[in-house]
Amino acid sequence: MSSPALVRHPEDSMPATAIAEASRAPAATPLATPASFGTIALRWYRLNQGRLRATAIGIASLIAFLLVWHLLTTYRVVFFVRFTNVPSPLAVYASFTTAIHDPKFLMHILLSCRRIFIGFSLAAIVGVPLGLIMGRFKLVHEVIFPVAEVLRPIPAIAWVPMAIMLWPTNEQSIVFITFLGSFFPVLVNTLHGMSLVDPVLVRAAQCLGARERSIFREVYFPASLPHIFTGLTVGMGVAWVSLIAAEMISGQYGIGYFTWEAYSLVQYADIALGMIAIGVLGLGSSLLIRGAGQLVMPWRST
């Protein structure tokens, strides 16, 4: 009985209340407790079968990944790709345990999260409205699109010298680079969402007497929301991708800086630790955005 309780997700609000009700009910009729709990557990299991399966498979595949990594590095496998000097999971775990006792490591993570949060929020605040306006008004699109397309493919690391010169403080330069990383995916996906809005809906709204502002609010915005959220998810990913380039400037803190410094001292286990930390933080922030998406678009959640 402990395992389903552990696996239960916080967002499973429906079954959770069901169970809460069920546990209140037996208080009145204690005799029925075992039977009713069994059926409820069964019902809960049936409802969440798919999700449980996905979680189980996900955990299994992560364990398999760690195991394969462990075996490849312990036996120093050389099969076209060479694992001779790749650090083992245990070595990375060892440097993780030392890092976790070091208050600096927490500082690295907190500062990076803050930078990503600010950069990403700015990108969303600027990118989404700009995309909506560009999608609606052709002239704005024609003016901005070419510039955006030229700037978009420039990799974050190439921006480092310019970012240093553009902004008065280093913190701003770093946030600027993460902003650039997430801005373009947000913009492009918002534009894409706008271009896919069914013109019939727009005409129908116009026939019903809707003004420009209402059409924006009631038709364009909700219709392009799925794409906006795709853009935000991708943008968040790219913000983390550009973190190492951004934090090369920092010279002191940040998980990207941590990874970079480990490279300059050739400490492979720390490099891997930094990579994994960025991966896990990236996953966490993507989950947050997906959660926000479900809140904003309840009609899409299953």
Place this chain on the structure above:
Amino acid sequence: MVRHLPTLSIAMSVTSLALLVTQPASAETVTLGIGTQDTTTNTVTAGVVIRQLRLLEKYLPRDGKYANIKFELEWQNFTSGPPVTNAMMANKLQIGMMGDYPLIVNGFTFESNPESKSRLVGIAAYSLSGSGNGLVVHKDSSYYDLADLKGKLVSVPFGSAAHGMVLKAMQDRGYASDFFQLVSQSPEVGSTNLQEKKIDAHADFVPFAELLPFRGFARKIFDGVETNLPTFHGIVVRTDFADKYPEVVVAYFKALIAANQWLREDPKLAAEKIQQWTGINKEVVYIFLGPGGNMTTDPSIKPVLIDAATADVKVLQNLGRMKEFDPRKWVDDSYVRKAYAEMKLDYDAQLASTRNYEVSGDDAFCKKPIADPRKAGEVWVDDAGIMPFSSASCTLGAYADYKAKGKKINVAYVFDTTRGIKLFADQAFFAVGNGDVAPFLLKKDAEAYAAKISGKVLGFDDAVKAAVGGGKT
């Protein structure tokens, strides 16, 4: 679906290419990867000069077991040592060159490599007094000494030779570890940050402490000579390669010896060529590698350098960056010895000598031969070449004379009166009085000397005027 095809074919061609490159021995072609640092001027004779003059091709063995082997040289350029170590660990490079601290990290990192170790097999260039590394501030700042930087933001590439210099300087002066706000920035990032005044000072290795002042926005306020701890750039090799092809490593050292000879035969031409190959200004190259320069090119592995490396290991251990490592066991001078023997040169004599080549010739302005090369000076006149002069006062006098004749002057060099390091004359402080013109790197040294000769401290332009007037202020 359609999109997958080109990706697949690219992947295929890349893998087949990789297969071609990484399969030695079975065919007659052996790839030798050499990791250089072209912009780090004191390694150029071990890297870019050998490459451009095709010296290694000249000395590679061709007889015996090498009759059927064709060596394919793959030169790769990096801006710092750690990426070279990374590529050497991955066996993409077999020979690499870097500064003292990265070298130690290289040797230590290889300890855990089951395929191969690394050995320090020779030296590219060294400075016994620790010159080459330096700390610069923005030229408009009011900092003239390390003490002025208390609590200020100072950046240095962590794990580099310059980092070692900063730590040693702090230790010497008894500064606490938080005396500066010390942060890690690569040369590229630190230079831009200094130019934008976002940091107060930047400490760096060759050539940045000279290059940034030369580019016009920085001033050097601390030179590695003040730490008096030797610094060097050296050459490391993978032992699996060296054991299999020892003659190739020997050939590499013959090429290095030839490159050093080429440099000293015509330092001006060498500086011009090196500028063309690496993008570092010839005037900056010359201050390091020219006569009386701040770096001595010498492949022999001197015990004093290994002692310095042992001291560096302690610094890294104190920082918690390293466990046990003994530099003495990591040195192998057999290849460079063999190269000396085969070229009929005396290795032991070279090992014992710590002499650089010096400024020499006759002073055409004061009309006398150069007696003390470390009191001399040089003026680089654009069309006439580099002219030697017997003293700082003669150098400045000649400078004014060339100016009056309307000649274009690239740069003038003088030597620090007490420390003997070569300086850009226009960056130096001059103690002038009683007919004496004494150049200094540091303002405080110049002030002390001026007090002694009851003269005063002048900048370059005023010192030139004073020199023309016969050393009076």
